[in-house]
Amino acid sequence: MRKVTIADVAAQANVSKSTVSQYLNKRYDYMGEKTKEKVKAAIEELGYQPNIVARSLKQKSTKTIGVIVANILHTFTTEVTRAIEDFCNGSDFHTIICNADDDPDKEKHYIEMLRAKQVDGLIIFPTGNNRELYQRMLDDQYPVVFLDRSVQDIPVSAVLLDNEKASQLAVDHLVQKGYEKIGIITTSIINHITPRLERIQGYEEAIRKHGLQLNENYVKSAEPSEIQDRLNELLNLDTPPEAIVAGNDLVLIEVLKYVKQNHIRIPEELAVIGIDDVSFASFYTPAITTVAQPTFKMGKMAAEVLLDKISKKKIKDDRPDFRFEPKLMVRDSV
Amino acid sequence: MRKVTIADVAAQANVSKSTVSQYLNKRYDYMGEKTKEKVKAAIEELGYQPNIVARSLKQKSTKTIGVIVANILHTFTTEVTRAIEDFCNGSDFHTIICNADDDPDKEKHYIEMLRAKQVDGLIIFPTGNNRELYQRMLDDQYPVVFLDRSVQDIPVSAVLLDNEKASQLAVDHLVQKGYEKIGIITTSIINHITPRLERIQGYEEAIRKHGLQLNENYVKSAEPSEIQDRLNELLNLDTPPEAIVAGNDLVLIEVLKYVKQNHIRIPEELAVIGIDDVSFASFYTPAITTVAQPTFKMGKMAAEVLLDKISKKKIKDDRPDFRFEPKLMVRDSV
């Protein structure tokens, strides 16, 4: 079946392509009633659908943004992504999601690919290891916003959780419940990922604030696959921690697996609190106390800021970082 | 910053645009070594990136597919979608995901929008209520594959679970464990959604096969928000079921919430088995016995079939349905 084009419609309606185009773009200002009718009829008769690729080429706008996430496995990522899509759809923008899998090479490939596809802007959960590329986008005045993580010395606006506050909330709650031996486990920090560093930082400050002894053996970071081992070390210390802060959802899951396997009772033998309000927290037994991120708001903000940059053309970042408040969800695991 | 185009490269290298284009498309057959060098140098010097939109317009292929899911909230959906993206990325295709939210109007909008954007094909989890549109795609020889659901009398190839088998597996296991009073709850069937209908069908057959009494009070379908009420009815019957098959992940979650709120012990007071191997099944207490769908394989197959149709141009569907085997994951909830 041959595609019907604007030329076919013009012929059918006995007007010029320009007129059809005007009609399509709702520029009715000077269009005669009868002309409008004719064009409308021709479009319906032929089942015409405009070719957006052609329009994009001319208008230099694809009404599409790219989202490059670091790791799609986090619930945080899926929820934020969902919010971005919702917001964009509301503004008639499409969204292409790519998963960099924490791999800078993949991230590079996606950034280049997406820009070649002429997406109007990019939301990136940066791996942090493509500084030249990030800088180039800045130099090109290309619309970008970072999400979840920021990159040292790259002044791209970033939408972030107040991560220090998140672990402070966790520690405060634990202390209030009478715990003093408190450990924290995060995923790997070898790449200096913002939220992990800041959560450890916040933990340490909170410990000090409460006049507790900061024990560096109580702070562990590792790949998810190694977390069970780290936990094992932790709980076999001479004076093991009595409470654990899980740095994110993946860590929490590993903790829960370990706990189940070793028949440890929560919270009697070990108190557990997780950052990221996992889906099963409320109906798990015991229900898990967590620190929730406002994922929906954060995604919406990122999309809003990006679409704003896109429409303004001027990319001025007088306020590069947006910090969001975490929220304590008290349940039964501490 | 002005975009650098193929014309700039040509000027810089002192060759024609055609030659640059040949180079970009790796048609080196007749290209002189020095020419190649010159072009390469010019591209690097200018930091040239081809404009894929222009290429797409000419080539009538965007190397992008659309995926319209019925409801992004199912883990099945997110996992399958992930598999599709992985497979497509491997073939240098991009993926645009849209969530129809079980709303036929949204589905219609996305199908039209995506086709207008010239995506090369579509994977759809059909709502079932846009028959004319589905038929039109068939008439247009437009590449489509259905996923999770099929639509009566619309011969589009569909990638499906063997749903009857799934509930049979569940019932068989329950019966083997000594249960005879077995109920099933699914999400709403008012729209005749394939998997729900087939799962109820399979349940009924299995019940009969085991010589058990088929009790229609034991079969419930409802929106997620009403499932708690249905459960309440079910368990307050004169002879309530002693085991429940949860028709999908969302139903399972509602069941678990209900169970927790009412302090019902699993499996002592109520055996529970869910279709969809939810993320927390293995470390929940008790660990949940489930029937798993091969989500990764199903997504891969859908993508494979679609890309195949796209490359063949000929859309012949001599084998419209692909059925996948569910797998019983025995744990502690029954």
Added chain:
DNA sequence: CTGAAAGCGCTTACAG
């Protein structure tokens, strides 16, 4: 109020 013409940035037969 409507149309002719140029142009967006590529690709591709075809000529030489």
Added chain:
DNA sequence: CTGAAAGCGCTTACAG
């Protein structure tokens, strides 16, 4: 081995 020209399907000043 390389280039001139046409064309993909639109939009948009501009002329009338």
